[in-house]
Amino acid sequence: xxxxxxxxxxxxxxxxxxxxxxxxxxxxxxxxxxxxxxxxxxxxxxxxxxxxxxxxxxxxxxxxxxxxxxxxxxxxxxxxxxxxxxxxxxxxxxxxxxxxxxxxxxxxxxxxxxxxxxxxxxxxxxxxxxxxxxxxxxxxxxxxxxxxxxxxxxxxxxxxxxxxxxxxxxxxxxxxxxxxxxxxxxxxxxxxxxxxxxxxxxxxxxxxxxxxxxxxxx
Amino acid sequence: xxxxxxxxxxxxxxxxxxxxxxxxxxxxxxxxxxxxxxxxxxxxxxxxxxxxxxxxxxxxxxxxxxxxxxxxxxxxxxxxxxxxxxxxxxxxxxxxxxxxxxxxxxxxxxxxxxxxxxxxxxxxxxxxxxxxxxxxxxxxxxxxxxxxxxxxxxxxxxxxxxxxxxxxxxxxxxxxxxxxxxxxxxxxxxxxxxxxxxxxxxxxxxxxxxxxxxxxxx
DNA sequence: AATTGTGAAATTGTTCACAGCA
DNA sequence: TGCTGTGAACAATTTCACAATT
Numbered sequence: 001x002x003x004x005x006x007x008x009x010x011x012x013x014x015x016x017x018x019x020x021x022x023x024x025x026x027x028x029x030x031x032x033x034x035x036x037x038x039x040x041x042x043x044x045x046x047x048x049x050x051x052x053x054x055x056x057x058x059x060x061x062x063x064x065x066x067x068x069x070x071x072x073x074x075x076x077x078x079x080x081x082x083x084x085x086x087x088x089x090x091x092x093x094x095x096x097x098x099x100x101x102x103x104x105x106x107x108x109x110x111x112x113x114x115x116x117x118x119x120x121x122x123x124x125x126x127x128x129x130x131x132x133x134x135x136x137x138x139x140x141x142x143x144x145x146x147x148x149x150x151x152x153x154x155x156x157x158x159x160x161x162x163x164x165x166x167x168x169x170x171x172x173x174x175x176x177x178x179x180x181x182x183x184x185x186x187x188x189x190x191x192x193x194x195x196x197x198x199x200x201x202x203x204x205x206x207x208x209x210x211x212x213x214x215x216x217x218x
Numbered sequence: 219x220x221x222x223x224x225x226x227x228x229x230x231x232x233x234x235x236x237x238x239x240x241x242x243x244x245x246x247x248x249x250x251x252x253x254x255x256x257x258x259x260x261x262x263x264x265x266x267x268x269x270x271x272x273x274x275x276x277x278x279x280x281x282x283x284x285x286x287x288x289x290x291x292x293x294x295x296x297x298x299x300x301x302x303x304x305x306x307x308x309x310x311x312x313x314x315x316x317x318x319x320x321x322x323x324x325x326x327x328x329x330x331x332x333x334x335x336x337x338x339x340x341x342x343x344x345x346x347x348x349x350x351x352x353x354x355x356x357x358x359x360x361x362x363x364x365x366x367x368x369x370x371x372x373x374x375x376x377x378x379x380x381x382x383x384x385x386x387x388x389x390x391x392x393x394x395x396x397x398x399x400x401x402x403x404x405x406x407x408x409x410x411x412x413x414x415x416x417x418x419x420x421x422x423x424x425x426x427x428x429x430x431x432x433x434x435x436x
Numbered sequence: 437a438a439t440t441g442t443g444a445a446a447t448t449g450t451t452c453a454c455a456g457c458a
Numbered sequence: 459t460g461c462t463g464t465g466a467a468c469a470a471t472t473t474c475a476c477a478a479t480t
Contacts, residue, residue, distance in 0.1 A: 079424030
């Protein structure tokens, strides 16, 4: 199968293309050129073509790319042409916002379980899902077919939570807690650090940082 | 002053170092080596030293870096050795989570104004702040000394909101809406795309992607 | 003895430029 | 003619490796 090293930036840009293709599709546009796609994302046409070429040739010379087909193809590459079962752990500010965040559902990430360790929250209802006691995670998460765990607990307890999550056999974790977590090598861990982009803005303003091509401004 | 091109990745790593240094400081550790810092972030010691060397020499050969001093120095570089006044626009799921998010305050990002266009929300109270009508943004934001705007409104209206924000003279914007926004070249815009990391996890699982050095897993 | 700071080398990522095709 | 797909050229970033310093 695939035997090239696809860089992290390429994957992130595929996410961008996917979003834009969905917009174009909604507008009823049938084809799109690498130039148009590039302009929307503030990238170069060559970059777009190179990114796509890692996975095959989807375009037509002289014409461009068929919007719907390309969208489907990228969705397949990213693995979002299907549904993923997600558990949210911690139903505080961030956790409950995520449970209600429609964009996740739209991308195929379906929240099927919610966990917390606060007795006042356990049993309460969020978007039709009963909050479970986190100590039942190892039983209930596999039972519900959970494949991805989102950690939205306070920093100080995040490592304990993630240890339990790993022990329950979950292999993919998205961490919103503002701490560095340790997981075994066979577990995928990504961090969502919401202060980071604010700090970038702060840096830019303090240093009158000249903006350039915008490599990964998402 | 500074006359080197500092890359975006370097800035992001400074955020990581800052967070880790705060942890080390809290643990009472006085010095740290590039090796220890690197291990915590899954980077190389050379990378850490190179990043820091862009801004000066803060370490002592044979000894390492003084934790508190380095933390302060990085805070100064990032511009977070001060307070920034922030307005949150849109007090739905995400917006209200951000208003309550303690990490922002800890980093010096102080939410001083909240705006919405929903009459049922205007006037209501979130963490001691009265929600203002967004149509008064141009008057009230400058008055409150707002320097950074966080956009947490639904995608379809985000461009209109951002246009008004720019017109009110705001030069730094953090966008949580899942759309590409256009702003003039002199306005700093960063996007927080929460689906992106989930899509990365999805990609990794579907492709059995081998994890490498983790350049920007935050 | 340990660890920084940094040029130089190696690697990775981006852009160019053009042949190939609809 | 217009636009893709892609090697080759170029640019940026990372790592190496070692002299300098405590």
